[in-house]
Amino acid sequence: MLNRILISVMTLTAALLMSVGVAAAFDDAQYPNLKGQWIRERAPAGVTGQGPFDPTKSWGHAQQAPLTPEYKAKFEESLADQAEGGPGFWPGARCLPPGMPAMMTNFRPMEIIVKPETTWILIDHIHETHRRIFTDGRRWPEWVEPTFDGYSIGQWIDTDGDGRYDVLEVETRHFKGPRTFEPSGMPLHDDNKTVIKERIYLDKADPNLLHDEMTVVDSALTKPWSVDKKFRRVKEARPYWPEDICAEGQAMIHVGKETYWVAGDGHLMPVKKGQAPPDLRYFKQPPK
Amino acid sequence: MRSLIVAIALVAALLGRSDGAQAFDESKYPDWKGQWRRAEAGPPRYDPSKPLREQQAPLTEEYRAIYAASIADQLAGGQGNDPTYTCLAPGMPRIMNVYDPLEIVITPETTYFLIQHIHDSRRIFTDGRNFPEEVEPLFAGYSIGKWIDSDGDGRYDTLEVETRNMRGPRAFDGLGLPLHRDNQTVIKERIYAEKADPNMIINEITTIDNALTRPWTATKKYRRVSTEQPVWPEAACAEGNVHVEIGGQNYFLSADGFLMPARKDQAPPSLKYFDQSQR
Numbered sequence: 149m150l151n152r153i154l155i156s157v158m159t160l161t162a163a164l165l166m167s168v169g170v171a172a173a174f175d176d177a178q179y180p181n182l183k184g185q186w187i188r189e190r191a192p193a194g195v196t197g198q199g200p201f202d203p204t205k206s207w208g209h210a211q212q213a214p215l216t217p218e219y220k221a222k223f224e225e226s227l228a229d230q231a232e233g234g235p236g237f238w239p240g241a242r243c244l245p246p247g248m249p250a251m252m253t254n255f256r257p258m259e260i261i262v263k264p265e266t267t268w269i270l271i272d273h274i275h276e277t278h279r280r281i282f283t284d285g286r287r288w289p290e291w292v293e294p295t296f297d298g299y300s301i302g303q304w305i306d307t308d309g310d311g312r313y314d315v316l317e318v319e320t321r322h323f324k325g326p327r328t329f330e331p332s333g334m335p336l337h338d339d340n341k342t343v344i345k346e347r348i349y350l351d352k353a354d355p356n357l358l359h360d361e362m363t364v365v366d367s368a369l370t371k372p373w374s375v376d377k378k379f380r381r382v383k384e385a386r387p388y389w390p391e392d393i394c395a396e397g398q399a400m401i402h403v404g405k406e407t408y409w410v411a412g413d414g415h416l417m418p419v420k421k422g423q424a425p426p427d428l429r430y431f432k433q434p435p436k
Numbered sequence: 437m438r439s440l441i442v443a444i445a446l447v448a449a450l451l452g453r454s455d456g457a458q459a460f461d462e463s464k465y466p467d468w469k470g471q472w473r474r475a476e477a478g479p480p481r482y483d484p485s486k487p488l489r490e491q492q493a494p495l496t497e498e499y500r501a502i503y504a505a506s507i508a509d510q511l512a513g514g515q516g517n518d519p520t521y522t523c524l525a526p527g528m529p530r531i532m533n534v535y536d537p538l539e540i541v542i543t544p545e546t547t548y549f550l551i552q553h554i555h556d557s558r559r560i561f562t563d564g565r566n567f568p569e570e571v572e573p574l575f576a577g578y579s580i581g582k583w584i585d586s587d588g589d590g591r592y593d594t595l596e597v598e599t600r601n602m603r604g605p606r607a608f609d610g611l612g613l614p615l616h617r618d619n620q621t622v623i624k625e626r627i628y629a630e631k632a633d634p635n636m637i638i639n640e641i642t643t644i645d646n647a648l649t650r651p652w653t654a655t656k657k658y659r660r661v662s663t664e665q666p667v668w669p670e671a672a673c674a675e676g677n678v679h680v681e682i683g684g685q686n687y688f689l690s691a692d693g694f695l696m697p698a699r700k701d702q703a704p705p706s707l708k709y710f711d712q713s714q715r
Contacts, residue, residue, distance in 0.1 A: 174461075174462050175459040176460050183545075243674035244672060261541055261543065263541070268541065268548075270548075270550075270557075272555075276552070276557055278557065280668060284665075289665075293667065293669065296672060386563075386565060388571070391574045391576065394523070395522045398522075401682065402680075403689060404692075404693025405693065410683070411709060413683075415683060415705065415706045415708055416706070416709065416710070417709040418709065418710055426695050426705075427694050428694075428695060428704040429694060430697065431695075431696075431703070432701065433701070434704075435704045435707045
């Protein structure tokens with residue numbers, strides 16, 4: 149009798165397991181729970197500036213970026229332009245995507261979707277970013293159209309052998325520019341040969357704290373530059389996802405290499421003292 | 437008896453989970469993975485069954501006049517009623533014209549429509565929520581969806597969506613076919629794969645808007661591309677955009693870096709805030 153029950157139970161098990169196999173259920177418990185809305189972790193006391201690349205230091209000179217002399221000079225040029233009222237080299241001032249690595253400063257809320265083949269990082273800041281990290285085992289394609297976000301290949305790792313992935317290791321290549329590390333305009337190299345390596349994982353002691361240990365290898369740097377970016381999960385179960393439309397209410401316009409303001413009354417204004425107006429050679433009528 | 441307990445424990449271990457978490461059973465949802473493109477030839481438009489210039493939209497008289505003015509302005513070199521030329525988001529329902537490749541990511545709580553065009557992505561919440569009482573309007577609107585098992589086979593096949601809470605300006609298409617300025621638009625969609633062709637998605641879309649004399653329904657189709665690892669292009673609207681708007685007027689940026697008129701005999705922008713001696 150017992151044997152018959154045993155056989156029945158085993159048959160039921162087999163039947164159920166077969167159905168599970170056919171269904172190819174995605175067992176999300178194999179992956180860390182990264183659901184929800186993530187915002188940049190509050191900066192330590194004394195750290196200033198809008199979204200510094202190394203979150204432990206204020207933006208600008210305090211970052212102590214290991215820039216080559218050539219790129220140190222470019223960086224000074226950007227800071228000088230900003231001091232005069234210009235946008236410097238920050239591409240966001242032109243509504244261009246920040247791209248990698250600046251996008252991971254998380255200027256706006258971030259959502260992470262994890263599936264076996266791809267992890268998506270969605271950030272709606274200036275540009276509606278859908279960063280795709282391919283985790284399907286693919287190799288680097290022979291040819292990739294360069295992008296501001298780059299092409300990312302990742303691998304999930306079970307570092308502590310508990311049968312669940314806990315770290316996403318990512319390498320990103322194939323960029324285009326211009327890109328800067330932060331809004332101060334600290335530049336990456338014009339050759340766009342940047343390689344970025346990341347280890348993304350939840351804090352062991354705090355599952356609402358996400359780390360992104362990032363190392364940037366770039367020809368504008370004398371050595372690889374590593375930082376630990378941190379993101380905090382918001383408590384709301386159904387958070388609000390704002391839309392960030394850069395062009396909406398954009399008061400800066402760019403003509404050639406010059407930037408101008410559009411005043412509230414719709415007229416052009418200089419952004420810097422003594423700035424020349426735009427050349428209107430293509431208009432027949434004189435300006436009013 | 438011990439064998440029975442072991443067997444039952446095995447079943448429990450294999451089928452259940454000690455952490456109470458539920459595996460996401462993807463097979464309950466349609467397989468819409470991959471890259472989708474608009475199936476119809478010709479320029480993107482609301483009703484793909486009709487040419488762009490012959491949409492026969494049921495516009496009110498007031499909005500018919502706005503549409504006519506938009507077309508006339510475009511013929512004169514302007515941008516008419518199309519707000520996207522300065523990289524403003526197209527919003528709903530224009531997003532679903534699918535200008536650039538579409539990816540659909542399904543999770544139990546949310547279905548994501550990811551389109552990298554100007555600013556065209558959507559979240560469709562399927563977690564059973566109601567419309568919030570107060571929500572900041574969005575160009576894409578606030579979308580709540582429900583998965584339906586229409587043929588009772590135990591698998592969802594249709595996503596029903598309602599979208600509200602929009603802001604503007606928005607137009608149905610590049611000709612500037614207008615939606616009402618009050619932004620009270622309500623959009624209903626039924627999205628499903630064709631029974632005979634799982635690589636074709638149908639979107640039955642109905643727009644209710646005060647610019648229209650009646651709800652306007654169209655059937656859009658999206659075809660799955662056959663490439664296994666498709667290229668996902670990055671569209672950065674501001675990159676190389678040659679249009680600028682100054683004081684409500686649109687101008688071109690010439691290749692040599694100067695402002696240019698967008699229409700014949702257009703006056704240049706005022707330079708009254710510049711030092712007169714520098715002109």
